[in-house]
Amino acid sequence: MRSGNLKYAVLGLVASQPEGVHGYKLKADFDALSDDFWQVNYGRLYRVLDHLEQRGDLEAVEEVQSGRPNKKVYRLTERGRQSLDDWLLQPVSDDPQPLRDEISLRLLFLRDDNVEALADLIKQQRGIYLTRLARIARRRRKLEKSGVNMKVVGLIMDGAEMRVRADITWLEHIERKIVRTF
C-alpha cells in the first residue's frame, strides 16, 4: 500500500475505536482486514503512529499496566477527524495502475520458442491467485464467525476478490488467445 494512503488507513482504524486503541491491537485489526494485500510491519506502523501524533492527528495516552511495560493508547483528535474527512472527500487518485509486469513484458517478447515458458508462468500465476482467493475466503469465514460487522469489511473483501478474479480471467484469456493457438 502506498505510504500516503497507509496514514489514512491507520487514522480510519483508530477513528473506528473512540475508546482508544493501542498499537498491538491496531496491527491485529489491520491484519484481520487486509493480510497480504496491505502488508505493514510493526516498525512501519509505529513510525506512522508517531508521525500522526506529531502532526496532531492522534493523541496518545500512556496506560499503566501492572507487571508489564506501559502501553500507549491512541485516540483520534479533532484535527485528525478533519484530515480523515478531507481525505475521504478528495477525488480518487487517477494514477494509472502498473502493468502486471512480468507477464506483460513476456507478451511483448513472445515468440514461437518461448510460448511454453509463458504457459508455465500463467499456470504458476493462476495457482498463486487461487491460493490468494482461498486465503481471502478463509479470512472472510473467520471474521463472519467472530461476529465482526461484515457490512464494510465484506465490501473490502469483495473488492479484493473481484480484483483477483479479474487477474485470473485475464490469464485465462491470454491462455485461450495465445498459448493454445500459437
Add this chain to the structure above:
Amino acid sequence: MIRFDSVTKTFGNGRSRVLALEDLDLVIPAGEMCAIVGPSGAGKSTVLHLAAGLITPDRGAIRIADRELTGMTVDELTLMRRREVATVFQFFNLLPYLTAWENVALPLRLDGVGREEERERVAEALDLVDVGARAQHKPAELSGGEMQRVAIARALVIEPRVILADEPTGNLDSTAGRQVMDLLRDLNDETRVTIVIVTHDPVWASTCDRAVRIVDGEIVEDLSFREPGGTDPPDTVH
C-alpha cells in the same frame, strides 16, 4: 472416497466422436470438499456424471466408498443414488408441482421410509438450509437461492456419503451464490460429507479444500488450499 483409475469416456461415434476424458486418474479422499474447474467443454461435468453412475465409462474403473461402480446393475446404481450419493444441479431440478417439503421428502418416499421418520428428517434438512419457513411453497414461489437450498436439503435428507454438485451457483447472483457455497462449506466442516463441486468460478473453487483443473479431458493442475497445520479429514472413513 471417490477413485477414478484410467477412466476414458467418449461421446458420439464416427466423425462426431468426442473424447471427453482420457485416462483420467483422480482420488478424492472421504471428507474432502473438492472443486473441479476448467473451461466449458473440458470434461468437468462428465467426471460428476460418471461418479453419480448416470453414465458409464468406455474404459477404466470408478469406485465410490470402495465399491466398483462399473460392475453395478442399473438397480444397484439407482439404490446408490437414493441412499449414498446425492446430486445437486445448476437448474435445481425441483418438481414444479410439489411443495418444497414434498420435493425434499421425495427420495425418502421412493425409498419407503415411514411417515414419522420422514417428517423428522425433512424438517431437519429444511432447517439446516434455512428454508423451513418456506416449506409449503412451490418452486415457482421461491427465489433462485431458496430453490437451490431446497435442492441441497433434498440431497441431505438421504444422509449421503457424497454430494456431487454441478455448477450449483451457476444460476444464482453473487449473494445467493455465496450463501449456497457457505452452506456447502459448513456442511463439509461439520459432517465431513465428501463434496465435489463443478464450477467455473475461481472464487467458489477457492472456498473448497482443493481445486482440480481439467482441460481437454485431462487434469492439468491439482491445487490444495488446506492451511498448513489445519486439521485434515480422515481419508479412510468410508
